[in-house]
Amino acid sequence: MSEISEHKILFGWEEIKKSLLTCIWFMFLTFPIMVIQVNTIHRTVEWRWERLFFVGAGAFLLSFLWRYMIRRKEAGIKREETAQNTHQDLLQRLLSNPRFSRPALAVAVLFFLTFPLVFSLYQIDIMTTALIYVVVALGLNIVVGLAGLLDLGYVAFFAVGAYTYALLNVHFQLGFWICLPIGGALGFLFGVLLGFPVLRLRGDYLAIVTLGFGEIIRLVLENWNEFSFGPSGIANIPRPGFMGMDLALHQNHTYIYYLMVGLTVFTIFVVRRLQDSRIGRAWTALREDEIACQAMGINKTRTKLSAFAIGATWAGMGGVVFAAKTTFINPASFTIWESVIILCCVVLGGMGSIIGVVAGALVLKLLPEYFRAFSEYRMLVFGTVLVLMMVFRPSGLISSVRRVYRFEGRNKLEGQP
Amino acid sequence: MDLEYFFELFLGGLTRGSIYALIALGYTMVYGIVELINFAHGEIYMIGAFTGLIVAGLLTLLGWPALAILVIASIAAMIYSCAYGWTMEKIAYKPLRKAPRLSALISAIGMSLFLQNYVLLAQTPDFLPFPNLIPEFDFLEPIEHIARSSEILIYAVTAVVMVTLTLLIKFTRMGKAMRATSQDREMAMLVGVNVNRVISMTFILGSATAALGGVLIASHIGQINYYIGFLAGIKAFVAAVLGGIGSMPGAVIGSLVLGWSESFFTGYISSDYEDVFAFLFLVVILIFRPSGILGRKESDKV
Incomplete structure (x- = not known):
């Protein structure tokens, strides 16, 4: 369900319009420095129009990715706020698992x-x-x-x-x-x-x-x-x-x-x-x-x-x-x-x-x-x-694992009559 | 020590100081409002100079008069620098508003590296000659041997920019909103200030003054490359801190003090260690008086 709505947001008309605007903006932005090269000594100008196309296409596509990533990041922050689970990545779990990490170390x-x-x-x-x-x-x-x-x-x-x-x-x-x-x-x-x-x-x-x-x-x-x-x-x-x-x-x-x-x-x-x-x-x-x-x-x-x-x-x-x-x-x-x-x-x-x-x-x-x-x-x-x-990803590709000390005494205490 | 040499150094220092001031204003305004050292601000100045060069080069080929070219090139440089400043804020700083300060600083360094190399790759790594756009004014002929007309123009433009900015911040609605945001961002938000717009506006204003500085100094010195922004940016930052970062008159005073001391140092002591001197100045000020000449003292809050 949420998958579908996400796709709709990602490829809806509104989104395309936004990306088009970004595309035009970046074409405007990079126009003088990317396209025009003036040689003041030989008094010649070189126009490199093909670059404008690349910038436009790149900006158009990347702006989708950018917004998708921003949304994911915001969703991630919300998830962290609601549930206090210490979310670990696949990479981290693999590294902390001795059955994987020891052979990996040996290979290295x-x-x-x-x-x-x-x-x-x-x-x-x-x-x-x-x-x-x-x-x-x-x-x-x-x-x-x-x-x-x-x-x-x-x-x-x-x-x-x-x-x-x-x-x-x-x-x-x-x-x-x-x-x-x-x-x-x-x-x-x-x-x-x-x-x-x-x-x-x-x-x-x-x-x-x-x-x-x-x-x-x-x-x-x-x-x-x-x-x-x-x-x-x-x-x-x-x-x-x-x-x-x-x-x-x-x-x-x-x-x-x-x-x-x-x-x-x-x-x-x-x-x-x-x-x-x-x-x-x-x-x-x-x-x-x-x-x-x-x-x-x-x-x-x-x-x-x-x-x-x-x-x-x-x-x-x-x-x-x-x-x-x-x-x-x-x-x-x-x-x-x-x-x-x-x-x-x-x-x-x-x-x-x-x-x-x-x-x-x-x-x-x-x-x-x-x-x-x-x-x-x-x-x-x-x-x-x-x-x-x-x-x-301010914490980097492989973020450091924070030491967690859990107080485990409470459950026992509460369990006692 | 003859007087004329002293006077020459004095005016040279004033020129440097004016340019530093045009850049330092952007630093100090951004710091006052978002508490971020906008490391890439020097790059905005460089992009201003490059845009100015490109426009001026095109118009020179068309055979326009120098003064018209200067005006158009300056305006184009300002527009483009504003656009870059605005975009930079949206990409590299806005997503980091709530992040730790160091993250924003690292992001700014990344932006600076990116912009430098973007210009290096898209244009050229070599020094480019900048056309001399500032004509020799006839009425300046009697003092021509001590102050070139380009220098006089730099002083005049800097003064006008200072006055305009001060008026803008004192009397317009936007200026009021900016002052409110710099005092307390959350409170400003609560009373209905559109903080996002204020921050964008700050970046735009700062970029515009930096671009103006870029075009003027490029025309005065006569050449630019992709790397000019780094040193100019650092020195302007020194000036902003010296004057008390966050304070606009402070930035101007700090810039002039730095400009003069650099000029006299190179003139009387040693020109090899010019940049060392600027960096030493930075270190000494930050260590002994981090709040600067006009800055308010900040204390850490829990």
Whole structure:
């Protein structure tokens, strides 16, 4: 019954009229920028009328989908208000069921371990980059997902790690394995340094200030030639050696790959333990309600600062591996949009959910590589993803499962005479 | 320190400040009413500049007089920026009215990324030369070596826009509704203010002033690309916060202060670190005086 009425609403005359209006509106809206290209030097105009048709058709069809999704979302909110059942998706139920999740985990482990044996060097390289993003996104997940502090300058800590390794290597010939903990430690230190002044700020101001810090660090790296070699960056950063041996190119890439797998597993382990620890629960509490949280006796400053610093540590370590892998870094790799991409990984996967963030980072890093033909649309898609996720599914693809404690004593009590 | 150099920097700062003010007004109005940092506002300014460029380019080919082109290009830019601002609000912000603030901010960042890349793909990633639409006025010849006529026009337009906006908000029905909504949205709804319309109107007004700023500065500097909105947007945001976000006179004062301090900093100290200076300014203000010069102090409510 409700199915039929829904279809009627979806395809009725009123709906078509609405979609037509949307279609005309978007054709008007995109007309100058999409259609006309003026060349002021050669004094020519290029009219690209065919694009107008695509925009119109796209807007017409998408507007149906948009309204359908909005309705579904509103219906979902109503359902939640009326019935307090904790609605879980299929994906979540599958993941929480050990009969499914254990074999899935085994397959994943097997896949990642045998990956370099099966695939080519190029694939290994892509996967390594994706894993670096997984680690960094998991770090950001601590700050944004668990503690609820939106950090838009996160890539600065990544830069700190990368430059730590590059500069220590250039000046003091320090090796990768010494620099990895130093990079992490410096990330931590910068997290404390930058976190300390901004703790008093409200959520959106905090986001803008961290953005400011991130840009300051990038601009300093770009302009301070004596220190960071300026915009030309640092080249010929050595790849990590294995027990003092120099490896051939292929071996070396495989080595970095396994190293990254190890680091990823370590990160997941630590983040999981942190999440369930005292401090992890304090982060979540702080995210939900600051004032109530303070009333419960949680030290706000220390909790926020620890989230900031621990999140930054992972970025620092990720940065060291990044520098070692690409062997060349310059400030252009650390713009604010890189922070936004990492944020996108966290948001798409599901803020606060480890498996979600891992999946989000893998999807966002691997898909663009395999759809090279569409690579120029990458950032456009990222922007769209951010907006759509926030509008329709703020909890992400795989949302984090909230811990529920049920009081079961009451039924027993009521049952007693 | 000779006086003429000082004067030049002073006027340069005034130009920057005026443009920041035109953009900052949009930030501050939107923040005052929906409490959202409209991160994509800089992109609206950029789209205004691009629309202006396209219209101006077309009309130049037809051989119209410069002043007529300027007026028509500005009007077209304003119309299109308003349309984009309005649509953006409907898509990215309206469904999130009741969502947490951070969701709306992330959505705004997504919108900003989308619009930047939309223009990048539909037009070009390169810098485009913008035709100089502002003729050299004869009566300005005696002071031409310190202030170009385009600068004078920017000051004049900014002043007119400020006065018009102030009058609009003080004396019209819509302005009254806007003030009511910014004070207390629910109460405004209860007394019959159409809040949705007020919010749309705010986005439209803010977009129009930003577009005007975009066309003027593009014509003054002479080139634009898809990325100009980001930095201009951030700096205008700094200005809005400096003046006290939510307050319109504050936005103007903040913009002028930022414009002058940037101009003197680059003129006397270092031009390499110009943007670092702006960001430092932002960080310092937000940390030590987040309510700005004219802003009211906000406290968190349970």
